[in-house]
Amino acid sequence: MAQKNAFYAQSGGVTSVINASACGVIQTAKLYPEHIGTVYAGRNGIIGALREELIDTSKESTADIDALKHTPAGAFGSCRYKLKSIEDNRAEYERLIEVFKAHNIGYFFYNGGGDSADTCLKVAQLSEQLGYPIQAIHIPKTVDNDLPFTDNSPGFGSVAKYVAVSTREAGMDVASMSESSTKVFILEVMGRHAGWIAAAGGLANEKDGQPPHIILFPEIAFDKEKFLAKVKQTVEEHGYCVIVTSEGVQNADGSFLADAGTVDAFGHKQLGGAAPTLANMIRSELNYKYHWALADYLQRSARHIASATDVEQAYAVGKAAVEFAVAGKTAVMPAIIRGKGEAYSWTIGEAPLAEVANVEIMLPREYITEDGFHITEAARRYLSPLIQGEDYPPYKNGLPNYVELKKEMVAKKLSSDFKVKV
Amino acid sequence: MAQKNAFYAQSGGVTSVINASACGVIQTAKLYPEHIGTVYAGRNGIIGALREELIDTSKESTADIDALKHTPAGAFGSCRYKLKSIEDNRAEYERLIEVFKAHNIGYFFYNGGGDSADTCLKVAQLSEQLGYPIQAIHIPKTVDNDLPFTDNSPGFGSVAKYVAVSTREAGMDVASMSESSTKVFILEVMGRHAGWIAAAGGLANEKDGQPPHIILFPEIAFDKEKFLAKVKQTVEEHGYCVIVTSEGVQNADGSFLADAGTVDAFGHKQLGGAAPTLANMIRSELNYKYHWALADYLQRSARHIASATDVEQAYAVGKAAVEFAVAGKTAVMPAIIRGKGEAYSWTIGEAPLAEVANVEIMLPREYITEDGFHITEAARRYLSPLIQGEDYPPYKNGLPNYVELKKEMVAKKLSSDFKVKV
Numbered sequence: 001m002a003q004k005n006a007f008y009a010q011s012g013g014v015t016s017v018i019n020a021s022a023c024g025v026i027q028t029a030k031l032y033p034e035h036i037g038t039v040y041a042g043r044n045g046i047i048g049a050l051r052e053e054l055i056d057t058s059k060e061s062t063a064d065i066d067a068l069k070h071t072p073a074g075a076f077g078s079c080r081y082k083l084k085s086i087e088d089n090r091a092e093y094e095r096l097i098e099v100f101k102a103h104n105i106g107y108f109f110y111n112g113g114g115d116s117a118d119t120c121l122k123v124a125q126l127s128e129q130l131g132y133p134i135q136a137i138h139i140p141k142t143v144d145n146d147l148p149f150t151d152n153s154p155g156f157g158s159v160a161k162y163v164a165v166s167t168r169e170a171g172m173d174v175a176s177m178s179e180s181s182t183k184v185f186i187l188e189v190m191g192r193h194a195g196w197i198a199a200a201g202g203l204a205n206e207k208d209g210q211p212p213h214i215i216l217f218p219e220i221a222f223d224k225e226k227f228l229a230k231v232k233q234t235v236e237e238h239g240y241c242v243i244v245t246s247e248g249v250q251n252a253d254g255s256f257l258a259d260a261g262t263v264d265a266f267g268h269k270q271l272g273g274a275a276p277t278l279a280n281m282i283r284s285e286l287n288y289k290y291h292w293a294l295a296d297y298l299q300r301s302a303r304h305i306a307s308a309t310d311v312e313q314a315y316a317v318g319k320a321a322v323e324f325a326v327a328g329k330t331a332v333m334p335a336i337i338r339g340k341g342e343a344y345s346w347t348i349g350e351a352p353l354a355e356v357a358n359v360e361i362m363l364p365r366e367y368i369t370e371d372g373f374h375i376t377e378a379a380r381r382y383l384s385p386l387i388q389g390e391d392y393p394p395y396k397n398g399l400p401n402y403v404e405l406k407k408e409m410v411a412k413k414l415s416s417d418f419k420v421k422v
Numbered sequence: 423m424a425q426k427n428a429f430y431a432q433s434g435g436v437t438s439v440i441n442a443s444a445c446g447v448i449q450t451a452k453l454y455p456e457h458i459g460t461v462y463a464g465r466n467g468i469i470g471a472l473r474e475e476l477i478d479t480s481k482e483s484t485a486d487i488d489a490l491k492h493t494p495a496g497a498f499g500s501c502r503y504k505l506k507s508i509e510d511n512r513a514e515y516e517r518l519i520e521v522f523k524a525h526n527i528g529y530f531f532y533n534g535g536g537d538s539a540d541t542c543l544k545v546a547q548l549s550e551q552l553g554y555p556i557q558a559i560h561i562p563k564t565v566d567n568d569l570p571f572t573d574n575s576p577g578f579g580s581v582a583k584y585v586a587v588s589t590r591e592a593g594m595d596v597a598s599m600s601e602s603s604t605k606v607f608i609l610e611v612m613g614r615h616a617g618w619i620a621a622a623g624g625l626a627n628e629k630d631g632q633p634p635h636i637i638l639f640p641e642i643a644f645d646k647e648k649f650l651a652k653v654k655q656t657v658e659e660h661g662y663c664v665i666v667t668s669e670g671v672q673n674a675d676g677s678f679l680a681d682a683g684t685v686d687a688f689g690h691k692q693l694g695g696a697a698p699t700l701a702n703m704i705r706s707e708l709n710y711k712y713h714w715a716l717a718d719y720l721q722r723s724a725r726h727i728a729s730a731t732d733v734e735q736a737y738a739v740g741k742a743a744v745e746f747a748v749a750g751k752t753a754v755m756p757a758i759i760r761g762k763g764e765a766y767s768w769t770i771g772e773a774p775l776a777e778v779a780n781v782e783i784m785l786p787r788e789y790i791t792e793d794g795f796h797i798t799e800a801a802r803r804y805l806s807p808l809i810q811g812e813d814y815p816p817y818k819n820g821l822p823n824y825v826e827l828k829k830e831m832v833a834k835k836l837s838s839d840f841k842v843k844v
Contacts, residue, residue: 014598016591044601072591074598081602164821169438169494169723172824176436176496179466180503180844185719203821276695296715297607301591304727307820387820398729398809399586399625402594422602 003035004106006325007049008057009042011112011119011141012080015155016072016303017314018141021111023068024318025139026057035326040103040410044077046110046119050092050420052099052412059408067403069315070393072303075405081422083119086126093126095418101132102413107325108134111318113142113153117333118357124331137321138333138353141314143300145196148359149351150335154317155300157310157386160200162302163189163244163295164387168204170293171211171242178240183288184231185242187212188275189295192248195219195363197299200383201244202375211242212374216274218248219363220372222257227278228285230373235288245274304400308389313346320348344385425457426528428747429471430479431464433534433541433563434502437577438494438725439736440563443533445490446740447561448479457748462525462832466499468532468541472514472842474521474834481830489825491737492815494725497827503844505541508548515548517840523554524835529747530556533740535564535575539755540779546753559743560755560775563736565722567618570781571773572757576739577722579732579808582622584724585611585666585717586809590626592715593633593664600662605710606653607664609634610697611717614670617641617785619721622805623666624797633664634796638696640670641785642794644679649700650707652795657710667696726822730811735768742770766807 008025010018022041029036041055042048048055055076057065068075083092100108110120117138124136140147145156167187174185191197195217202215213234216222234241249257258274275292282290313336320334331353339345367379375383393400430447432440444463451458463477464470470477477498479487490497505514522530532542539560546558562569567578589609596607613619617639624637635656638644656663671679680696697714704712735758742756753775761767789801797805815822 010598014595044598047601071594073594077598077601079602080599161820165726166720166724168821168824169725170719172493172495173436173719173723176432176466176499177502179469179499180501187720203819206819206821273698276698291718292716293718293720294714294716295720296713297592297595298588298609298715298717298720301595302588303591304587384819389820390814390817392812392814395812397625397628397806398583398811399590399628402590 003033003037005037005104006039006107006109007042007100007105008039008109009045009049009111010074010076010078011045011110011116012078013143013300014074014078015141015143015300016158016306017154017311018111019068019071019075020311020314021139021141021154021318022075023065024315025109025322026065028319028322032322032326036107036322037104040105041076043407043409045079045081046083047079047081047420047422048077049096049099050418052414054103054410055407056410060405064403064405069311070303070391071402072301075403076407079422082115083122086122093122094130096123097127097130097132097134098414100134103410106134108136109139109321110136111139111141113144114147114358114360117353121331121353121357124353135325135330137324137329138356139317139321140333140335143190143197144194146194146360147356148361149356151338151346152336152386154310154314156196157307157313158302159190159197159299160383161307161387162299162305163197163201164203165305166295167201167212167242167244171204174240174242175211181289182291183235183240184282184290186275186278186290186292187244187295188247188273188292189244190299191218191246193218193360195246198244198246199363199367199375199379200387203380203383203387209238212244213238213241214243214373215375216243216245216249217363217368218246218250220368221252222249224281228281231282232286243278245278247274249274303393303402306391307387308391309386311391316348324350425455425459427459427526428461428529428531429464429522429527430461430531431467431471431533432496432498432500433467433532433538434500435565435722436496436500437563437565437722438580438728439576439733440533441490441493441497442733442736443561443563443576443740444497445487446737447531447744448487450741450744454744454748458529458744459526462527463498465829465831467501467503468505469501469503469842469844470499471518471521472840474836476525476832477829478832482827486825486827491733492725492813493824494723497825498829501844504537505544508544515544516552518545519549519552519554519556520836522556525832528556530558531561531743532558533561533563535566536569536780536782539775543753543775543779546775557747557752559746559751560778561739561743562755562757565612565619566616568616568782569778570783571778573760573768574758574808576732576736578618579729579735580724581612581619581721582805583729583809584721584727585619585623586625587727588717589623589634589664589666593626596662596664597633603711604713605657605662606704606712608697608700608712608714609666609717610669610695610714611666612721613640613668615640615782617668620666620668621785621789621797621801622809625802625805625809631660634666635660635663636665636795637797638665638667638671639785639790640668640672641787642790643674644671646703650703653704654708665700667700669696671696725815725824728813729809730813731808733813738770746772
């Protein structure tokens with residue numbers, strides 16, 4: 001088999017461990033010099049391939065590549081750029097193949113969620129048709145944890161840990177002040193369609209009465225009366241109430257709760273967040289003193305409190321992607337397979353991309369308690385192993401010492417420019 | 423000197439290290455059995471003294487008391503309850519003395535901010551007048567860092583570290599996505615009157631161009647045109663813009679920016695937070711894609727990323743308070759004194775409460791750059807040492823293993839009840 005170069009790109013919302021997958025790809029590729037030459041990374045994801053903006057990862061020091069394991073966000077840049085269908089924009093796919101051909105790239109490693117699994121599959125299919133076969137391997141990544149086939153998605157475990165830890169800490173804060181101050185605290189977390197991240201907040205509660213007392217999931221239609229009654233009952237019983245809400249919590253008619261129906265001083269509709277909407281509701285109807293927090297990007301970039309399990313799995317899927325490629329596979333994704341035993345264990349399996357692309361996994365109903373406000377034992381058994389272990393980054397000057405790569409660009413070989421509308 | 427019992431209470435907003443001060447008090451008191459009998463802690467702060475609800479700390483295990491060093495929030499409960507002036511409510515002070523007398527309490531350790539320093543001073547003065555002298559020692563604590571005399575206030579260093587770390591992490595996230603997605607990110611942090619916490623976000627920036635690019639302080643009147651021009655210039659130069667804003671950022675007329683002048687669906691005025699207000703402004707005027715986060719209690723309870731320097735100082739002021747007491751002092755506060763050398767060093771000094779009570783220290787103008795949007799080298803020299811060192815709590819099941827005390831109550835000795843309106 002002739003040696004070919006590899007292309008690696010990060011896609012969609014970044015996570016605190018996506019660079020660990022990149023590290024797995026780059027370090028493992030070095031073990032197979034007879035198959036893989038240089039690993040090029042797309043500058044800002046797939047956009048970098050379309051623009052022929054390739055970062056030469058071989059120009060980075062060994063130490064810097066190793067430091068990717070503890071560095072959050074996308075070290076090469078990521079993008080929100082979904083390739084259209086082949087019918088709608090065949091030129092884009094042809095351009096990808098043209099760039100790959102120009103740089104003798106035979107391996108395409110695409111690190112993302114459901115959309116990018118779909119793109120990856122199409123590249124595999126089309127390259128075959130165009131007579132320049134590319135082995136296209138998808139590497140799973142999404143804090144949303146909504147990919148099928150894999151037991152969980154790298155990136156999720158660390159957000160889950162962040163949310164569980166933050167809920168515990170803020171919950172203790174509220175508990176200690178509630179006699180004379182804040183009675184209700186609301187933490188809004190990510191998850192527009194699926195409640196996996198909100199569910200993780202439930203892990204902070206390890207015995208009766210501990211926060212969070214209420215979790216709101218996108219999967220359960222929001223019932224204002226029931227919710228307010230539960231808040232009231234919780235405050236009366238425990239003296240305070242801690243709520244974790246998904247950003248995507250919805251009314252029975254499918255509208256987002258965060259759409260408060262108000263306009264700002266400039267006449268724009270305000271999407272104020274679910275937490276402040278709930279807070280105003282609680283003030284208005286129950287008159288409790290409240291506070292709320294909205295974690296936003298803090299949760300998915302919090303490498304300082306990453307799950308060691310998640311870091312390990314993120315690296316493992318990157319490593320496995322290369323191993324799959326050198327074994328001649330294409331249109332597959334390394335998946336995390338949970339062991340059947342009582343104690344948590346996992347191995348890497350193989351998922352055909354045709355079965356992964358564009359499928360979203362929701363939180364199963366049996367993971368949510370009957371009243372719709374908390375997680376069940378089944379959910380705990382699923383979630384708890386994913387947040388195990390701490391994997392602290394090194395510190396310098398009191399701050400995490402994250403690496404910033406040199407990102408040396410490969411000389412362009414194509415004369416033509418390709419316009420990418422971002 | 424006859425042995426007396428001691429009373430310890432937590433006051434005001436809790437922090438991630440206030441229990442380290444409690445630990446310092448309790449462990450040090452044990453070293454002076456000839457002076458100090460039992461340390462009683464107020465249940466929910468000073469309210470516990472007024473209600474004669476005293477927690478017997480001697481009933482806690484040695485291990486649990488030791489675990490206070492790594493446990494956030496107020497282990498005995500805190501409160502927002504300001505004693506009125508002696509003229510307005512002499513009965514409250516007399517009640518305190520009555521409770522102290524009933525339980526043979528000769529030492530009053532009050533762990534809080536400026537208001538509680540004032541209360542502490544009054545207790546010292548009045549107890550003298552009433553013929554039952556109490557040695558009243560104030561222990562500094564406030565995330566606001568606005569206490570005079572002490573170089574910094576325990577609790578602040580850990581919030582500062584949390585904000586600096588979070589700004590760095592979220593900033594990297596935004597940087598890696600900005601080509602095709604979010605261009606502006608805003609993190610709202612605490613600080614209604616003083617910009618110390620927002621200033622700490624500036625430490626994430628260690629070289630030109632790194633986030634945060636803009637910091638908004640309550641000390642600098644908000645100038646919309648200047649702000650928007652700076653955001654635009656930053657996005658054009660760096661491709662993105664990260665902003666840290668104090669919750670207390672104000673317009674030139676002194677009104678809070680967070681008061682957006684909108685009403686919710688129930689007709690209530692919305693105090694939406696400074697971050698969403700700025701975000702809407704940026705969307706409306708510059709049309710950049712934005713995200714924002716509001717850290718709220720997460721920042722002051724984040725013991726998982728506490729500053730080791732802060733933990734050490736919090737313990738030290740608790741320890742020093744007891745040492746001052748056994749040395750016969752009253753109406754004083756242990757203060758952190760910064761060494762004069764190039765390398766950071768600190769010792770514990772002594773501040774007379776008369777000079778501490780009710781004084782608020784603002785961020786000095788020379789800590790803010792001339793354009794009002796960032797911190798100066800002088801600010802960095804002041805702030806940086808306070809976030810040095812990590813002091814991780816132990817973990818269990820993937821979560822910090824914080825202690826929950828038994829909180830065994832002391833039998834009441836007074837027949838009369840005392841109504842406390844919270």
